[in-house]
Amino acid sequence: MASTEFELPKAYGASPLTAELRRAPEDFRVDEILGYDADGEGEHALLWVEKRGANTDWVARELAKFAEVSSVNVGFAGLKDRHAVTRQAFTVQLAGKPDPDWSAFPHDDVKVLASTRHKRKLKRGALRGNRFVLVLRDVQGDRERAEEVLRAIALHGVPNYFGEQRFGREGGNVAQARAMFSGRRVDREKRSILLSAARSHIFNSVLAARVERDAWSKPLDGEIWSLAGSRSWFGPEPFDDTLATRLAQGDIHPSGPLWGQGEPPTQAEAGELERAIAAASSDLAEGLAAARMDQERRPLRLLPKELRWRWLDNETLELSFELPAGAYATVVVRELIA
Numbered sequence: 001m002a003s004t005e006f007e008l009p010k011a012y013g014a015s016p017l018t019a020e021l022r023r024a025p026e027d028f029r030v031d032e033i034l035g036y037d038a039d040g041e042g043e044h045a046l047l048w049v050e051k052r053g054a055n056t057d058w059v060a061r062e063l064a065k066f067a068e069v070s071s072v073n074v075g076f077a078g079l080k081d082r083h084a085v086t087r088q089a090f091t092v093q094l095a096g097k098p099d100p101d102w103s104a105f106p107h108d109d110v111k112v113l114a115s116t117r118h119k120r121k122l123k124r125g126a127l128r129g130n131r132f133v134l135v136l137r138d139v140q141g142d143r144e145r146a147e148e149v150l151r152a153i154a155l156h157g158v159p160n161y162f163g164e165q166r167f168g169r170e171g172g173n174v175a176q177a178r179a180m181f182s183g184r185r186v187d188r189e190k191r192s193i194l195l196s197a198a199r200s201h202i203f204n205s206v207l208a209a210r211v212e213r214d215a216w217s218k219p220l221d222g223e224i225w226s227l228a229g230s231r232s233w234f235g236p237e238p239f240d241d242t243l244a245t246r247l248a249q250g251d252i253h254p255s256g257p258l259w260g261q262g263e264p265p266t267q268a269e270a271g272e273l274e275r276a277i278a279a280a281s282s283d284l285a286e287g288l289a290a291a292r293m294d295q296e297r298r299p300l301r302l303l304p305k306e307l308r309w310r311w312l313d314n315e316t317l318e319l320s321f322e323l324p325a326g327a328y329a330t331v332v333v334r335e336l337i338a
Contacts, residue, residue: 008159008204008207008208008211009208009211010159010211010335011156011159011211011216011335012149012152012153012335014338015141015149015335015336015337015338016142016143016145016146016148017139017140017141017143017146017317017336017338018138018139018140018141018337018338019137019139019140019141019317019337020136020137021134021136021137021337022083022084023137025052025053025084025085026052026085026135027134027135027136027137028081028084028085028132028134028135028329029084029085029086029132029133029134030081030084030085030086030087030130030131030132030329031087031130031131031132032077032078032080032087032088032089032127033127033128033129033131034077034089034126034127034128035127035128038116038117038118039117039118039120040116040117040118041117041118041119042117042118042119042120043093043094043095043096043117043119044075044091044092044094044117044118044119044120044121045067045091045092045099045102045115045116045117045118046089046090046091046115046116046117046122047063047089047091047092047102047112047115048087048088048089048112048113048114049063049088049089049090049110049111049112049113050086050087050110050111050113051080051085051086051088051109051111052084052085052109052110053082053083053084053109054082054107054110055082056078056079056080056082056088057079059090060074060090061074062105062107062110063090063092063105064092066100066105067092067094067097068097069092069093069095069097073092073093073095073121074090074091074092074093075090075091075093075121075122075123076088076089076090076122076124077089077122077123077124077125077126077127077325078125078130078325080130081165087113089122090122091118091120091121093121099115102115125325127325128325129305129322129323129324129325129327130322130323130325130329131320131322132319132320132321132322132329133318133319134320134329134333135317135318136317136318136319136336136337137315138315139314139315139316139317139337140315143311146317146336149335149336150307150309150336153304153307153332153335153336154304154307156301157217157302157303158301158302158304158331158332159207159208159211159216159300159301159302159331160207160253160298160299160300160301160302160327160331161204161207161328161331162200162203162328163331164330165328165330166197166200166328167197167201168193173193173194173197174197174198176190176194177194177195177197177201177284178198178284180194180287181283181284181286181287181290182283195291195293198259198284198287199288201281201284202257202259202277202278202281202284202285202288203256203257203258203259203298205277205280205281206257206274206277207300209273209277210254210256210300215254216254216300216301217254217300217301218247218254219239219243219247219270220254220268220270220273221236221268221269221270222236222266222268222269222270222271222272223235223236223239223255223266223270224236224254224255224264224265224270224297225243225254226254226297226298226299226300227251227252228251228252228253228303228324229324231296233255233265233297236265236266236268236270250303253299253300253301253303254299254300254301255297255299255300256297256299257274257278257295257296257297257298258295258297258298259278259288259289259293259295260288260292260293260294260295260296261288261289261290261292261293261294261295262289262294262295263275263295264278264295265295298326302323302324302327302331302332304321304322304323304332305321305322305323306320306321306322307320307321307332319333319336
């Protein structure tokens with residue numbers, strides 16, 4: 001598999017445009033969508049925070065320091081891009097303490113926009129998705145073809161690759177995972193990151209092979225189906241009109257493996273492909289099994305919701321769309337720009 005997302009095969013051929021993304025943090029805006037309301041009571045302060053050019057972990061530590069609590073008392077649902085303007089939720093467990101004056105939070109690039117009370121600490125992954133507004137600058141290329149690709153993405157989606165950031169600087173997390181599986185000791189937090197990178201590498205390899213076969217948005221024999229909006233999956237079963245309708249409606253997606261112990265549930269052509277690719281990275285597959293990771297599934301297809309675009313001028317294109325939790329905006333944009 002290619003070492004970065006930008007070397008992986010694309011669904012719609014060569015990208016029709018070149019452009020600059022993230023010239024400034026304001027060109028990459030992200031709004032977290034929790035999908036539920038605050039309880040309005042409880043010992044946790046639920047904060048809505050806007051940050052510019054700041055790391056989520058750093059913001060969490062600074063919130064803990066400001067509230068004079070341990071960093072373990074601060075929760076958030078997802079890591080957000082640093083070189084961006086993002087709005088996301090944090091919880092701070094105050095345990096009987098009154099709320100501090102959040103408006104006095106001492107960092108110009110981080111603002112607490114709202115605060116209410118909540119009964120539970122925010123847990124990682126406990127969100128519905130994210131809303132993105134991206135601005136591409138110095139756009140050059142075939143605008144007519146770009147419009148065609150955007151319409152195709154809106155209708156059919158894109159391959160649901162794990163993005164570059166999953167693999168660390170210059171993709172080095174996969175090599176570090178191999179070293180860890182060979183006996184190198186790492187701390188607990190780093191171990192979790194490297195296990196995720198190893199799984200993501202195998203998944204992206206399977207997805208890349210299916211993109212090359214034009215089978216990322218349609219089933220192979222022996223397919224396992226992911227249910228949209230959940231971690232549930234089912235199959236294999238014969239592909240019939242009911243499954244075809246659900247696939248067309250975006251209710252289900254073909255899936256790929258998040259590798260772990262035991263055999264993947266796919267059979268026939270789908271299963272043969274997954275096993276062959278895992279065998280090509282046998283050190284990663286065996287390391288994940290030895291780490292007692294379970295076999296799980298991830299959709300191969302990503303359908304952006306409410307995808308819209310507009311030309312701000314002849315060289316500036318704005319995109320907006322919503323993605324489910326765990327999906328990457330960059331894998332949408334990469335189909336459009338080189």
